[in-house]
Amino acid sequence: MSEDVILKQSHMVYSSPYVGVEDRTYSHKGREYRYQVTTLPEFSVVGAVTKGGKILIVRQFRPGPGHFTYDLPAGMIDPGDTPAETAAKELLEETGYSGRIEPVTTTYVTAYSTAKKHIFLAFDCEKVAEPEEDPGVIGAPLGLERDEFKALLRSGEMLDLDVALILAARLGIPF
Incomplete structure (x- = not known):
């Protein structure tokens, strides 16, 4: 208090x-x-870029809005895992990519929630596996070019917009 x-x-x-x-x-x-x-449990979110410069996102059906939106790889932190381990694990599970993970910050999700969001960026990502099938998820990973990502940021369909904007700033993509 x-x-x-x-x-x-x-x-x-x-x-x-x-x-x-x-x-x-x-x-x-x-x-x-x-x-x-x-x-809500704590979770990690990771904005990721491939070695070729594509920005990794996930197109998923979300029950709140009732339609497909776009997310960054993210997931709840399992007992015994660190936020960075979760970021790396979720990136691999959701996209099949692995890269150099960098911590950015931690913040509360809203003023009316106990959830903490741990924000990471991942660079030099390479595909090392196929994305994992999750029976509770309707979606698929995408790799966007910079101009496609910029348009998505303005579309209103990007969840984790705060993390996406941090990634855009780091990549020099004007918003």
Whole structure:
């Protein structure tokens, strides 16, 4: 907690292995504040570029929007794994590529979530395997040219836009 903000009560409204909803009441200077907070696991996201300069993304059906969107390789951190190990593992599983992983930063996903997003970039990526089949995922990896990636950034269909913009800045792609 920070300063004089006190957690008065907390109640789990819903819980599954992937997401929870917690009802929290805080007190600050004699006043109560009630919030609903999503509890999510930590995860890693990686913006990746091949040795040939293609930007690796994943086109996936997403149930929230109800249609296909574009993501960067990402996944929840398994017990015992580090965020960097997860970034490398997800890059390989989702695209079949492996490369030099560089840490960028860690941030919270939103102000109303416990989830931390660990951001990485990967360079000099080479294809070393076929992407793994995941029974819970409808999608496929893509390799985009710089101009295609720039257009995608402006399309409104790119999830993990913060990480994609960090990658674009690092590659000198103006937005």
